[in-house]
Amino acid sequence: MKKNILGRTGIEVTELCFGALPMGPLQKNLSVDECTDLIVAALEGGVNFIDTAQLYRTYEPIRKALKKVKSRPVIATKSTAESYEDMQKAVDEALEAMEIDYIDIFHLHAARVDVDVFEKRKGAFECLLDNKKKGKIKAVGISTHSVPVTKLASEVEEIDVVFPIINMTGMGILRGTVDEMREAITACVNNQKGVYLMKVLAGGNLVNDYYKAMVYARAIPGYASIALGMLNKEEVDFNLRYFNAEDASRLSLPKTETTKKEFSVFEAVCINCGKCLKTCPNETIIVKNDKAFIQQDKCLQCGYCVSACPQFAIRMI
Numbered sequence: 001m002k003k004n005i006l007g008r009t010g011i012e013v014t015e016l017c018f019g020a021l022p023m024g025p026l027q028k029n030l031s032v033d034e035c036t037d038l039i040v041a042a043l044e045g046g047v048n049f050i051d052t053a054q055l056y057r058t059y060e061p062i063r064k065a066l067k068k069v070k071s072r073p074v075i076a077t078k079s080t081a082e083s084y085e086d087m088q089k090a091v092d093e094a095l096e097a098m099e100i101d102y103i104d105i106f107h108l109h110a111a112r113v114d115v116d117v118f119e120k121r122k123g124a125f126e127c128l129l130d131n132k133k134k135g136k137i138k139a140v141g142i143s144t145h146s147v148p149v150t151k152l153a154s155e156v157e158e159i160d161v162v163f164p165i166i167n168m169t170g171m172g173i174l175r176g177t178v179d180e181m182r183e184a185i186t187a188c189v190n191n192q193k194g195v196y197l198m199k200v201l202a203g204g205n206l207v208n209d210y211y212k213a214m215v216y217a218r219a220i221p222g223y224a225s226i227a228l229g230m231l232n233k234e235e236v237d238f239n240l241r242y243f244n245a246e247d248a249s250r251l252s253l254p255k256t257e258t259t260k261k262e263f264s265v266f267e268a269v270c271i272n273c274g275k276c277l278k279t280c281p282n283e284t285i286i287v288k289n290d291k292a293f294i295q296q297d298k299c300l301q302c303g304y305c306v307s308a309c310p311q312f313a314i315r316m317i
Contacts, residue, residue: 001046001244004224006194009139009160011104013049013074013225016243017196018042020052020062022204022229026303030231035061036068041233043069045240051163051196051227053078053109054090055304059097066098075100076163076196078107078143084123091131105161105194106131107141111281111304112174115148118156129158139194145281147176150184154191161194163227168209168216171202171298174283182220189222196225203302204229210253214242263299263306263314267291270313279308 002015023030023038030038039050039061050073052058066072075098079090094103106128110117118125131137141161142153150164164185170178188195200217201207217226230236234254241251265276270291277285277292284298285305292313294305305314 001240003048006105006139006161006196006224007189008192009105009194011074011139011194013196014047014243015225016042016047016239017049017051017076017225017227018047019198019227019229020050020058021056021302023061023231024056024058026056026306027229028231032061032064036064038230038233038236039065040068041236042230042240043071043073045236046244047073047240049074049076049196049225051076051198053107054093055080055109059094063098066100072100074104076105076107076141076161077103078109078141078163079124080109081124081127082121084127087124087127088131091127091136095136102135103137105139105141106137107143107161107163109143110149111143111145111165112283113144113149114146114175115152117142117144117149118152125158141194143198145172146174147180147184150181151187154184154187154193159193161196162188163196163198164188165199166197166217166220167200167202167206168213169202169206171205172199172281174281185220186222195223196227197223198227200226201228203299207253262296263294263303265292265294266313273310275308275310276305276314279304 003012005012022028023035050062077094079087081087081090108121128137128140132140139160141163142159143163144150145165153159153162165172166181173181185195197217201213206213228239238254272290281304284295286293
């Protein structure tokens, strides 16, 4: 499988990155053993890059998978922590939970945060930089859905890696168009930031247009990798074959890839506390009849709202 260097970091990653969000408790909620087997299948198939986050709660299967494979993959994680102290806890948690000595890439998890992100999360950013000096982190990054933040990240010297959303429909992109996001990504590449791409299938909304969506994403100059979630070994095998340059005309999408998932609010349980509205990275959730309401045509199916709801009123159906 093709490998690329992430900007100036020296970190070499496969073009296919295993995205750990969909299999975890925020979405499909596969068992730890099922998640472990998926990761192992991807790594043994040639993938050397895993993307996760503190929020995803998938450190345990990653830890178990690492014990079953011969070589250590590149691991990227992220945290929404804002203070120095909370980010240090997040770094320590990642190291301990995955039983690793260092984290290759640690992002500010800032999907919908605006251009004041480095001011609001000054303490957290300083923490990541200090941990980089100590060798506990190899590269510091930011994950974002925002065009202005992506552009700003291209200009921040201390940022090594940028993980932006991009897909052919522009779904999920905040404060700008898909063309403007491409320009911001180009600015990152030109300034030697490592770039890998998220949600090129728009959180599963474009699975039936997989080939078109991939052609679009892979035409973006300078990206190093594409993070994709995989929920069974058929999907792992399909993506491995595609990224290993098998003839696309001979590959049929796994039936399970086209299964539509949907998050819904159970109104009888919702107390309209507003926490899901603040958490949603795509500004998808609104208030309707004094209850949270998910606009399905805008939903990226990330499941962040599930973790935010204190009433467990949001569920995948």
